[in-house]
Amino acid sequence: MRNGMIIIDADGHALDQESMYRQRLPEQFRRRQSIGGGADGFDRRQNGRIPYPPVTVERYLQDADLEGIDVPVATLWIRCAIAIQLLAMHTFSHTPEQLMACTAVIYSGLLEQFPTLRVALLEAGAGWVPFWMEHMDGEWSKRKFDAPLLKMSPSEYMRCGRVFVSCEPEEKTLPYVAEWLGADNILFPSDYPHWDGAFPEAVNELMERQDVSDQLKRKIFCENPQRLYDFTVNPADFKT
16 A cells, blocks of 8 residues: 555566465465466366366357356467567567457457456557557448447447556556546556566656546556456555
8 A cells, every 4th residue: 555545466477476475365376386387286277167278269258157257358468479689579579469459359349249358458558549549440430341249439449448458657648548548447567577667666656646646546556456357455454
């Protein structure tokens, strides 16, 4: 908690074996010994009988519905197969891939097929969102027949309350993104422990900004991730 606000990290990458994180996990997840690979003894079907890996996105979501499992879907980055220096690869290996993921989710009609589905586009900042919302609307307006399941414009799906994006604490365009996308759809990411994350100053960097209102900070830090991940935090459980 900071300045009276509860902080929820919607895109951290902490190793599971660290006790400070393990003790906060639901009990059924505490047995996991590693975040990589499948030979860690972790039963990935313990919360339902969904095939792992899923055959298709649609099959995964249909099985989740049958099992009564509420599943938010988060996308991060796709590894680039181009041999190039890390600087260049890291620069174009997040946001461009989220543009593709966002386009696929919106045009496919998944949000129509699965009315409770929530999608998070993470680890790519949020500055790209207004441009891409307008760009998708323009493309869709000329070829609506290619997206027959859509009942409204792409930008309306982006604002429907079920599509979330993580911001970067220092992004100058953050207030503008909130106007376009909606303040209820932006998440706070620490990106811990990645080398390019702002940890341990990520919270302070956003908290101390004067161009971001306290109301927007509260939504980003606490209210929005609770809606995405479907849990409730009781402020009385935290001390300032």
